[in-house]
Amino acid sequence: MGSFLLAVKSSFGFLSTIPVYITEEGFNEFNQRIYLYTFVGFVLGLIIGLFAFIFELLFPSMIGSFLIIAVIYYFTGFNHLDGLADMGDGLTAHGSVEKKISAMKDVSLGIGGAAFCTIAIISLYASILSIKSETAFISSSSSEAAMIIFASMVVSEIGAKQAMLTIAAFGKPVHDGMGAITIESTTFPRYSAGLIFGALVCIISFWLLGFGITGLIAFIASIVSALVLLNVSNRHFGGLNGDGIGAANEIGRIVSLVILTLMIKMISGGSEWMLL
Template sequence: MEDDSYFEDEEFSIMRSLLGLLTFSTILPINVYTSIEYMTKLTWCWPFLHIFVGILAAICGYVSLEFLHLNVFFTAVIVYAFLMLITGYNHLDGVMDMSDGVMVHGDAERKISVMKDSSVGAGGVASLFLVASLTIAGLNNLLDYNLILGIVVCEMAAKTSLITTALLSKPLNPGIGSYFIKETNATKYLISTVLVGAIAFLLCGFVGIIGVLGAIVGGSIIAKIAKRNFVYANGDVLGMSNEVGRLFALLFMVIALFFV
């Protein structure tokens, strides 16, 4: 998320900007590009775009269970692999880079330098393993409860986590991540989150709302960690928030399902 020469500069168009945002965050063959300034104006819409990604992942899980007759764990792994593939592994480097920056000793400048370093340390590898393993475990538990629509909610909520972090963070310039942070304000965030909560309720009832709450908690925690270690946030921090937000949404939904 650091090279804005990837985008073309042109007149603002809502549809083109939405499709550009989807092009940016997936490998879907849309191939619609727009300027980073125009695209990030619609950051608050990002969760709704990923409803479609979540639906595709849920279909993948349904086919695995009902037609291929794979067990729940194998299906959970396939769903997670599908989500990573369709999003182009877009946020996994953020998990590793932010973890490396947090783990290193030193002041904020030193930590930011390590976070931006292209090499990956033990902290980054271990964090990626933990986040991936726990996410798969969450998907496995969700499917145990036959709540396959929860996959749609957790993917949508992952982006709510990301914009929660963006709202609570100061941008680290330069970088594409800074554009997303600057364009996220309280009004846009509130509108986005209320609509996400309503959709989650329609899909999964009270459990869906709990999942969105989990993503908000996850995004808030990442923002707090970033502020303490780096003062500022960049694309790597937002990437970490996305993956942790998905995990926290799953965690909260699974806990809620136990009590429902």
């Protein structure tokens, strides 16, 4: 029991900005329970969702969307976004695989990384704002709309973390490092544990609000996005590293929010039967 609690503590220290001291022992215990990625996503989603609920009640949609993004990165940090930036530099570099990997590992931010991060932040803002707009059409009260926003934050953060597990579970490391440790630790049983937990929470989150399997569809979409990103990484770099895993988090979050927006739009257009 003590080792499990140590793993839980270390998982928050590794995947969030919550001030938790991580020891080497704790890091090893966490890697033995890599499925905790999804659990951390659930808890972070609850925290972010709570703030999003309050913002929905107090602020106009555009200001609320900006504040939600601020809260997301306050609690999750910028490590994963940095991974997206590094991968963007590598993908836009010309030349051999070795040159692309070198560009990805370069500590300087290139135009590719800057562009990828800019697109990601704009996409995140647009998807949150779009969910708010679509929710307004089908919600009879501000509290009901706030609950939908709350559930969306929970599902998107779980999807982001499961995307990281997915790309690690099916990827092969291109070099030693933190990414390689994560990849080697993500065995099929551990991956499946996170998958089952995440799927159940995502189903319940929107089913209780009368949206059927909307949450599950968004969850699956984040997983698919990770597999697509893995294919891109394999073609350009011959494998996967920690930057690719971090990028999967950012892309998985956005994809799940986009899918949630589309599903909510379908409901507001009278297509509820498609979710039963």
